[in-house]
Amino acid sequence: MEQVDLRREFNEVGIGEVLDQLDRELIGLKPVKTRIREIASLLLIERIRKRMGLTSDVPTLHMSFTGNPGTGKTTVALRIASILHRLGFVRRGQVVSVTRDELVGQYIGHTAPKTKEILKKAMGGVLFIDEAYYLHRPDNERDYGQEAIEILLQVMESQREDLVVILAGYGDRMDKFFGSNPGFRSRIAHHIDFPDYADDELLAIAELMLRDMNYKLSADAREAFVRYIALRKAQPLFSNARSIRNALDRMRLRQANRLVADLDQALSADDIMSLEPSDILASRVFSRGT
Amino acid sequence: MRVTQGCFSFLPDLTDEQISKQVQYCLANGWAVNIEFTDDPHPRNSFWEMWGLPMFDLRDAAGVLMELSECRKVYGDRYIRLSAFDSSHGWESVRLSFIVNRPADEPGFRLDRHEVAGRGIRYTTNSYAADRPEGQRYGGK
Numbered sequence: 001m002e003q004v005d006l007r008r009e010f011n012e013v014g015i016g017e018v019l020d021q022l023d024r025e026l027i028g029l030k031p032v033k034t035r036i037r038e039i040a041s042l043l044l045i046e047r048i049r050k051r052m053g054l055t056s057d058v059p060t061l062h063m064s065f066t067g068n069p070g071t072g073k074t075t076v077a078l079r080i081a082s083i084l085h086r087l088g089f090v091r092r093g094q095v096v097s098v099t100r101d102e103l104v105g106q107y108i109g110h111t112a113p114k115t116k117e118i119l120k121k122a123m124g125g126v127l128f129i130d131e132a133y134y135l136h137r138p139d140n141e142r143d144y145g146q147e148a149i150e151i152l153l154q155v156m157e158s159q160r161e162d163l164v165v166i167l168a169g170y171g172d173r174m175d176k177f178f179g180s181n182p183g184f185r186s187r188i189a190h191h192i193d194f195p196d197y198a199d200d201e202l203l204a205i206a207e208l209m210l211r212d213m214n215y216k217l218s219a220d221a222r223e224a225f226v227r228y229i230a231l232r233k234a235q236p237l238f239s240n241a242r243s244i245r246n247a248l249d250r251m252r253l254r255q256a257n258r259l260v261a262d263l264d265q266a267l268s269a270d271d272i273m274s275l276e277p278s279d280i281l282a283s284r285v286f287s288r289g290t
Numbered sequence: 291m292r293v294t295q296g297c298f299s300f301l302p303d304l305t306d307e308q309i310s311k312q313v314q315y316c317l318a319n320g321w322a323v324n325i326e327f328t329d330d331p332h333p334r335n336s337f338w339e340m341w342g343l344p345m346f347d348l349r350d351a352a353g354v355l356m357e358l359s360e361c362r363k364v365y366g367d368r369y370i371r372l373s374a375f376d377s378s379h380g381w382e383s384v385r386l387s388f389i390v391n392r393p394a395d396e397p398g399f400r401l402d403r404h405e406v407a408g409r410g411i412r413y414t415t416n417s418y419a420a421d422r423p424e425g426q427r428y429g430g431k
Contacts, residue, residue: 092349113342120357124350155356162352 004048013047013086015040022079026072027208028201035192036080043087058161060189061089064132064178065168067194070240073168074128076194080166081126090164092124100134103148111144115151123162132167133177153183197240202229206244215252216274224280231285247283254279291398293331296371297388306355309372309390313351316374321385322346323354324375325361329368329427331396331417341365344375358390367393367428393419393428 010016019040022033042059049055061084065073078095085093098118105111119127129135135152137143156165167174167184171193178185197205203226210216217225228247232238255275259267294300304312316323323345326338341361345354354372361370370391373384397418404412419427 094349116357117343117345120345120353121347121349123348123353123356159352159356162350 004052006044006048009044009048013044013088015044015083015086018079018083018086022076025208026075027204028197029072029076029194032072032076032192032194035190036076036083039080039190040083040087043084043089047087047089059089060160060187061164062156062188063164063166063190063192064174064184064188065166065192065194066171066174068170068196068240070242070244071194071196072241073194074130076192077126077128077166077168081164084126084164090125091162094122094125095128096122096125097128097130099130100145103129103135103152104144106144108144111147112151115148119151119155119163123159126164126166128166128168131169133169133173136177136180138180149181149184153187156187199226199229199233202233202240202244205241206248209245209248210275213248213252214273215248218274218276220277221275221280224277228280228283228285235285250283251275251279254282291396293333293369293389293392293396295333295389297386299389303392304388304390309358310351310355312386312388313354313372316386317348317351317354319374319376319385320378321374321376323348324373325354325357325370326373327361327365327368327370327391329393329424330420331369332399332415332420338369338371341370362391366391369393395428 019037022036026033046055046059063080065076067073074097077097081090081093081095084090096118102118103111103115105114135145135149137145152165155163167188169177203222206225206229207217229244232243232247237243252275258276258279259272292299298304298312313323325341327341328335328338342357345357348354358370358372368391369389371387371389373387376383376385399415399417402414402416404414406412
């Protein structure tokens with residue numbers, strides 16, 4: 001019997017790096033990381049089985065990502081594409097990210113070419129459909145979305161080796177979407193749920209983002225930001241990491257304004273890099289009563 | 291008589307796998323691949339009809355092959371060719387073109403001789419297939 005050196009296989013395809021990168025750059029998301037590790041292991045074994053002639057058909061790799069806005073669905077999709085590419089389950093590894101607008105046309109005969117054009121661009125890679133439930137409009141049975149759904153389903157089934165489809169959206173609405181389109185549910189092998197971030201994870205994300213931009217929080221500012229997160233979370237339209245990013249952008253704005261206000265001072269690199277509590281406490285979040 | 295136009299036409303017909311590799315070569319060079327068809331085999335016929343739009347921004351040949359099989363379903367009794375368009379500055383033209391589908395029976399060409407003033411002779415080639423109206427050549431409906 002042929003012997004397989006699993007460690008060598010693992011190192012050869014280089015998914016270890018991608019998984020480590022995932023652990024390093026994505027904060028929290030434990031269940032997601034566990035699932036991705038599982039999928040990566042399965043695919044590694046599948047690859048070996050294929051080489052040994054133990055299996056011939058292509059595994060179904062279509063996935064659905066459910067979770068609230070800003071929980072990292074698009075970022076994880078990019079990583080998945082890279083893992084699939086390294087393992088040889090997609091040939092090119094590009095990610096084509098679309099929403100309803102790019103798939104569904106506006107008049108009769110417009111939808112099919114539009115959907116097919118996107119599919120052709122995604123061939124050999126991953127098609128990421130954000131807010132996929134908008135494809136299906138239950139209140140309008142003549143909606144062209146249905147046509148796009150049918151073409152997608154057909155390609156998902158017949159060209160499994162050419163294309164991996166990832167559907168993403170908010171949990172409850174995706175459930176409804178799958179309920180009314182059972183064809184999708186059965187063609188999707190991996191359902192991954194993205195949990196919301198805890199407060200300390202949001203803080204860690206903020207610090208990671210700031211580090212990438214060469215900023216830092218002073219100790220007082222850090223404490224103010226912890227309060228900011230708690231208050232912001234209670235307010236409507238909170239979208240996890242995306243809200244944090246926007247908050248940081250506004251804080252940078254305020255910091256720049258504060259620095260420019262006094263043109264005569266001599267600034268050190270440290271001054272330019274650090275965000276002070278006043279940059280955070282000026283936010284509307286603090287003035288609004290909870 | 292086998293029509294020989296474009297690349298590879300003196301070789302046996304390409305298999306789908308070979309077509310796919312050629313298309314991948316085109317895409318790797320950044321060329322946009324188009325599908326065209328006609329039922330007028332005359333070598334001077336430069337008006338081939340396009341199947342859909344030119345396919346820009348593709349990464350993988352599977353997309354082209356998908357369209358090709360659609361086109362074959364509808365126009366499988368005609369000539370179908372792929373052409374690769376290079377949009378880069380200085381080229382802006384077709385870089386590669388080859389036939390990927392041909393009618394089962396290609397009747398070939400007739401040579402017409404016109405006697406003109408002074409017993410001079412002018413020659414014209416006519417395709418036998420083109421004697422019938424468009425769409426009815428090569429055993430189409």
